[in-house]
Amino acid sequence: MGRAMLDATNTQKTLVTVRGLKMYFPIHSGFLRRHTGDVKAVDGVSFDIYEGETLGLVGESGCGKSTCGRALIRLYEVTDGVVTINGKEIAKANPQDLRAMRPTMQMVFQDPQASLNPRMTLASIIGEPLIEHTKMTKAERQARIYELMDAVGLNRSFVNRYPHEFSGGQRQRIGIARALALNPKFIVCDEPIAALDVSIQAQVVNLLEELQARLGLTYLFISHDLSMVRHIADRVAVMYLGKVVELGPRDAIFADPLHPYTEALLSAVPEPDPSLENTRERIILKGDVPSPANPPKGCNFCTRCPKVMEMCRSIEPTYREVQPGRFLACHLYDQNNTSAGSTSGIEASQKHVQQGELQ
């Protein structure tokens, strides 16, 4: 898959490019602790994030979405692959260069309780990146800290308080203020609302959207909450067992999911409306996600797929663009696939593929 093809349909500027990202965690076992295998948490993932957009990354727990987000800004030493952020290669950069790149990319973590040092005051938490990466004087730093607190809606009088004095939603605001301190371009939000109550979730999501509009931020929004992703994301990538199985514009993904996994995932989300909920057709997947240490042969989803075919168990589907802007890894949409049963989805897909060829 060439880069030219990926970019062909979009004129927006690409901020983050990921190609063939792999993150394996070694398994050591036996008396000599020999390297006996790998947990393939992220196994060959490619996508772009455009400047100013929010890419939602969804999937079930253990599918590798958080690992992907962390590997992307090199909180792990990646196994293989190329990641460029704002034109600079990061996956293999040396530590000095990497340090210089840190201010452009930041992260908001899932658990605001665990990601804030309980022995530091709010001022020292938000001010720490400023000390590390800038040459601001104490007064300038103080001014910047107040500015950030205003931006995320924290009262200035809280500046000398400790994290335990804040509620969950406020703590997440501190985490966001810290991430914003160095004027980043790109922020990885790793389940930023998962630990919060429903009524507080909306507050934080609105804050993230407002900051994006004001500061022109680019987000990778990692979440398992599909309804929130539908709200905040411009494009959505669906991960399953270390791979991106489908990626496309938000409305297209939610209205017309192509991959059987996306379809099942969407149908599993309970809808807060009893009349809709009782008439909906549900696809209930059988069984559990296989272990990423020992993924199945062929397509990773073949063990649970309701539309599985013979070839899925032996040949791995390639991830490619099936419609302008929509990427997919599924044999159902192979163009010369005639052996599959004739469901309407397949016929429709062949039409899509033909459209894709014309371009």
Place this chain on the structure above:
Amino acid sequence: MPDGALPVLDVKGLKVVFKTRGGEVHAVNSVSFDLKPGELLGVVGESGSGKSVTMMSLIGLLPSPPADVREGQVLFDGQDLLTCTPDTLRSIRGARIGFIFQDPMTSLNPVFNVGFQIMEPLRKHMKLSKAKAADRAVELLELVGIPDARRRLDDYPHQFSGGMRQRVMIAIALACDPQVLIADEPTTALDVTIQAQILELVRDLRRKLGMAIVWITHDLGVIAGIADRVMVMYGGQVVEQSPVKDLFRNPQHPYTRALLKTVPGVLGERPEKLNVIEGQPPILMAAPSACAFRDRCAFAMPRCAKENPARVQVGAGHDVACFWDPATNGPRNA
């Protein structure tokens, strides 16, 4: 669900207080509800709204101190569970009232195999022999959809996945054919596809076994798909109670209305901006003398700061604790 049937569980004026170093926390304030045979009652609320504490105090699962059940009556089969002897309570808990907890990993004992844990209530409550209990355990595991049940009896909890562990928990809760099942956020720790499996299982079990269920959750989507009747809790009180369709079609309490608007769906129209309930949930350091929601309420009136609204009937099986009437956008005529 037969109308007018005698409730299996009738809770009246329940009040629970926690004694802490900082003072008393009024976690549950005069909560009353009943549960009819075969009905599924959904209980919704944010963390700290008192939904779990209410249900745990019913069957004496709260450690005391710090918890103190101050007032109230819990009538189960003509007996008051709050005043009965510990022996009576023990014979009811786990046998006629089953419980499923949120996190299946911490509620299963890691050093016993699951067979032992399913057989324990069967041997204690039903006095079954080991062989009979094992047969019943296999039956139960098959009922909750665990394949290869006989062999899996010897497995330990860590050998099961999250969804399978929750199935084991359900099997334990169902072991003695309970009349009432209390499920405290049973799918919150699970992935959506696994949650869908468990919800389907519960629908199926209700058809087969017909027990009454109390389902605690903060997810309105889950409630919409599974409940017959819903009770909304806020600040340790029941603020609205209604049949499920009515609640979603015609919510009365400003909190319920706001909550329904903050939750986006995956179907239907996508709102440009999410509605927000400003402010924080209340800290319950004093017994309520006013409406607990008034600081966050868009329709608060002077009266709301002086009096705590009582629950008033607004429709068939629908009651609300609020002075404001959405139909007239003014004070409610009592």
